Amino acid sequence: MATVSRRAAAQPAQSATWRIAAVALVLVLSAGGLVARLVFLQIVQHHDYSSEAAGEHLDQVTVPAHRGALLDANGFPLAVSVATYDIAVDRKIWQDAAIAQRGAQALAPLLNRTPEQIRSLLGDATTGPATIAQDIDYNTGRQIAALGLPGVLAQPREKRVNPEGDLASPVLGFVGRDGGGLTGLELDENSLLTGLPGSDEYERDALGNPIAAATRKSVDPQPGSDVVLTIDRTIQQMCEQELKAGIDKTHATGGTCIVMDPNTGAILAMDDEPSFKLSTLDLSADPQGEGFKNGAVTDTYEPGSVFKLFTMSAGIDTGKVTPNTTYIDTCQVVVAQRVFHNWDYSCNGPTTMTTVLVRSLNLGTLWLTTKVLGPDLFYKYVRAFGFGEPTGSGLSGDAAGILRTNADTDWSLADLASNSFGQGISVSALQMITGVAAIVNGGNLMQPYLVKEVRSNGTTRVTQPTVRRRVISSETAATIREMMKQVLEANTLAPVPGYSAGGKSGTAYVPTVATKGSSGDAYAQEVTIPSYIGFAPFEHPRVLIYVKLDNLKSADFGGVLTAPMFSHLASEILTYLDVAPDRPLPAATETTAAGR
Amino acid sequence: MVRTQRQRQGGEPAVGGRSLLRRAGAPLVLLGAGGLMLGAMFLPVLQNSDATSTGYQIEREQQQLDDLRAKTYALQAQVAELGSASRIQQEAARLGMQPAGRAVDVTVKVPAPAGVSLPRSLQPTPGATGGVDSAPPGAAPVATQPADQSYPPGDAPSATPAPTVLVPTAVPTIVPPGPIPSVGPPPH
Numbered sequence: 056m057a058t059v060s061r062r063a064a065a066q067p068a069q070s071a072t073w074r075i076a077a078v079a080l081v082l083v084l085s086a087g088g089l090v091a092r093l094v095f096l097q098i099v100q101h102h103d104y105s106s107e108a109a110g111e112h113l114d115q116v117t118v119p120a121h122r123g124a125l126l127d128a129n130g131f132p133l134a135v136s137v138a139t140y141d142i143a144v145d146r147k148i149w150q151d152a153a154i155a156q157r158g159a160q161a162l163a164p165l166l167n168r169t170p171e172q173i174r175s176l177l178g179d180a181t182t183g184p185a186t187i188a189q190d191i192d193y194n195t196g197r198q199i200a201a202l203g204l205p206g207v208l209a210q211p212r213e214k215r216v217n218p219e220g221d222l223a224s225p226v227l228g229f230v231g232r233d234g235g236g237l238t239g240l241e242l243d244e245n246s247l248l249t250g251l252p253g254s255d256e257y258e259r260d261a262l263g264n265p266i267a268a269a270t271r272k273s274v275d276p277q278p279g280s281d282v283v284l285t286i287d288r289t290i291q292q293m294c295e296q297e298l299k300a301g302i303d304k305t306h307a308t309g310g311t312c313i314v315m316d317p318n319t320g321a322i323l324a325m326d327d328e329p330s331f332k333l334s335t336l337d338l339s340a341d342p343q344g345e346g347f348k349n350g351a352v353t354d355t356y357e358p359g360s361v362f363k364l365f366t367m368s369a370g371i372d373t374g375k376v377t378p379n380t381t382y383i384d385t386c387q388v389v390v391a392q393r394v395f396h397n398w399d400y401s402c403n404g405p406t407t408m409t410t411v412l413v414r415s416l417n418l419g420t421l422w423l424t425t426k427v428l429g430p431d432l433f434y435k436y437v438r439a440f441g442f443g444e445p446t447g448s449g450l451s452g453d454a455a456g457i458l459r460t461n462a463d464t465d466w467s468l469a470d471l472a473s474n475s476f477g478q479g480i481s482v483s484a485l486q487m488i489t490g491v492a493a494i495v496n497g498g499n500l501m502q503p504y505l506v507k508e509v510r511s512n513g514t515t516r517v518t519q520p521t522v523r524r525r526v527i528s529s530e531t532a533a534t535i536r537e538m539m540k541q542v543l544e545a546n547t548l549a550p551v552p553g554y555s556a557g558g559k560s561g562t563a564y565v566p567t568v569a570t571k572g573s574s575g576d577a578y579a580q581e582v583t584i585p586s587y588i589g590f591a592p593f594e595h596p597r598v599l600i601y602v603k604l605d606n607l608k609s610a611d612f613g614g615v616l617t618a619p620m621f622s623h624l625a626s627e628i629l630t631y632l633d634v635a636p637d638r639p640l641p642a643a644t645e646t647t648a649a650g651r
Numbered sequence: 652m653v654r655t656q657r658q659r660q661g662g663e664p665a666v667g668g669r670s671l672l673r674r675a676g677a678p679l680v681l682l683g684a685g686g687l688m689l690g691a692m693f694l695p696v697l698q699n700s701d702a703t704s705t706g707y708q709i710e711r712e713q714q715q716l717d718d719l720r721a722k723t724y725a726l727q728a729q730v731a732e733l734g735s736a737s738r739i740q741q742e743a744a745r746l747g748m749q750p751a752g753r754a755v756d757v758t759v760k761v762p763a764p765a766g767v768s769l770p771r772s773l774q775p776t777p778g779a780t781g782g783v784d785s786a787p788p789g790a791a792p793v794a795t796q797p798a799d800q801s802y803p804p805g806d807a808p809s810a811t812p813a814p815t816v817l818v819p820t821a822v823p824t825i826v827p828p829g830p831i832p833s834v835g836p837p838p839h
Binding site for chain 2: 131132138192193197216218219220266269289291392454
């Protein structure tokens with residue numbers, strides 16, 4: 056009996072234990088689930104949730120860096136940045152008519168607009184920010200920010216200012232609304248000018264304002280570097296004025312003027328017309344941006360007779376001709392079924408190489424390439440002078456030009472003949488002056504450059520002139536320079552008063568565009584590109600000047616139209632640079648005792 | 652019997668005094684503790700207040716720094732605009748100036764004018780530092796020529812020593828250069 060009763064008593068006890076165990080298990084599982092969830096939230100997803108939490112009460116703003124200045128070679132600012140404000144309105148907040156009315160009335164006197172005008176600037180949209188004023192001056196922006204108007208955002212910005220106005224517009228270029236460079240040196244040197252933006256991370260209150268005593272992490276922005284250019288503002292101004300006068304006088308469609316230090320490749324001035332003006336910049340007028348280029352670097356053309364300098368350099372450097380080598384100049388020459396003649400249809404008989412340059416005889420250089428040098432040697436020198444490849448200036452759109460050689464399938468001997476006097480080959484103005492600089496400086500092809508120094512945080516990094524390669528020997532260079540001197544002195548319009556100099560003119564015909572049914576291998580005889588390149592003083596050249604006029608409808612040649620431009624410009628620049636004259640001025644300037 | 656000093660001052664009252672001190676000490680301790688607690692409570696408030704005011708001050712000064720930077724940039728731009736080449740030209744024209752013509756270098760082939768001695772009163776005393784201290788008394792000071800300066804043949808200076816004071820003589824006539832004559836066929 057007792058055993059039975061114990062069993063009967065044990066059954067409920069076992070049942071209770073089981074229930075307790077079940078409850079305990081549920082509790083343990085629940086607790087385990089909670090712990091697991093906590094582990095998941097606090098360990099696995101700790102970063103996400105902590106970031107989200109920080110985002111609720113922390114705010115971070117980017118502090119833009121001050122953009123560096125573009126300075127001319129003497130330190131005069133060409134482009135600087137000043138602090139401004141953009142004013143924007145949160146349309147959603149201004150849906151409240153009372154807030155909008157109060158805000159517009161408060162802003163009106165500061166923005167020189169009526170409240171109605173300000174409200175009309177919001178447009179039809181009901182959400183999102185609407186910019187109602189751009190680039191307002193810093194003090195006004197600060198006043199608006201201090202008003203604390205609901206829905207009004209005062210955003211600090213920078214505006215680019217060009218103290219010299221439109222000077223060197225295509226070279227300098229401009230920046231966009233975000234402050235980044237879009238064209239010219241503003242684009243090419245953007246990484247140097249921009250600097251490093253800073254940041255300001257702070258705890259904010261309910262209104263979004265920083266809590267003064269709370270955690271705050273600020274990283275100061277690093278201002279951009281100041282970039283000192285090789286451009287001299289005075290020489291640049293002379294260059295631009297001379298080019299403008301030349302274009303106005305000849306009714307050319309445009310032109311180019313470059314002044315270079317032939318010894319280093321430093322560009323002292325560069326202008327190309329027509330081009331945009333910084334003071335009247337209108338991006339909407341040219342959405343493709345085709346007009347916002349530096350044509351002296353990007354545009355190519357057939358150079359004409361100036362190119363004969365390179366042909367002659369090849370002939371003399373290979374030792375196959377000397378200045379006194381003679382050829383028989385006939386009236387015309389047929390090469391690959393094409394008839395060539397001199398620009399003046401002259402027949403000169405025995406003619407020296409010097410006369411070829413002095414009188415710019417096409418048949419002379421044609422003889423040199425087709426009968427003496429051959430295509431391999433000729434194109435080897437043409438390439439060595441930098442044609443068919445970018446100049447390495449680092450400027451945007453640095454054109455390689457078009458050079459067809461005997462390695463190309465569609466090349467013929469007629470191309471060789473044309474190329475010898477600068478037709479049938481496409482070059483940029485920068486390539487031309489860089490190539491001639493190699494002759495003037497003794498045979499080294501320099502890398503043209505526009506950045507003289509980069510100043511940053513008290514340190515200055517100076518650009519060292521770079522020799523790309525030796526093209527011709529110094530003896531050849533001296534010979535060609537001497538020939539250029541004779542060329543210049545034979546032209547009564549080219550000499551630089553008071554200075555010995557050398558030069559060469561060119562008049563290129565403009566090829567017609569290929570159309571259906573025509574090969575396009577033809578030239579518009581009534582349209583030319585006259586040009587002149589010259590250096591001075593002769594013994595120790597300080598400047599190399601290249602001037603060219605585009606698409607001229609004139610019967611005159613480069614030696615008549617552009618040589619005076621060179622002469623006048625060289626005279627002005629050498630006087631400005633304080634270069635002592637090395638020869639008497641024309642007309643009587645010497646006095647004698649009797650003259651007293 | 653001689654009473655002790657303590658007795659004179661009251662021995663029994665001394666026992667009562669300790670009790671009084673004990674009785675009075677408890678509130679003092681409590682007061683001190685309370686003060687400390689209050690101090691501990693207010694210290695963070697004071698610290699926060701100070702930190703807040705310092706924070707505001709930093710913010711104000713940061714803003715002032717930004718304002719000054721902006722003003723500096725604006726002034727730099729203004730200086731640059733005032734010093735621009737075009738503005739200088741405008742101002743020069745307003746003042747009646749004209750662009751300089753072609754520079755004329757003149758070679759004067761006449762003997763240098765005779766020198767004139769300085770009055771004795773203006774001549775430096777012997778032994779004085781600088782100038783021509785080696786010159787004998789009464790001798791006219793003579794401009795010295797650097798030893799390393801050389802002249803090309805024909806351009807050597809006149810044998811007449813250059814005087815320090817020149818008497819203006821007749822100005823040589825300078826014929827301005829005329830236009831360059833254009834002759835020959837047009838160059839290509």
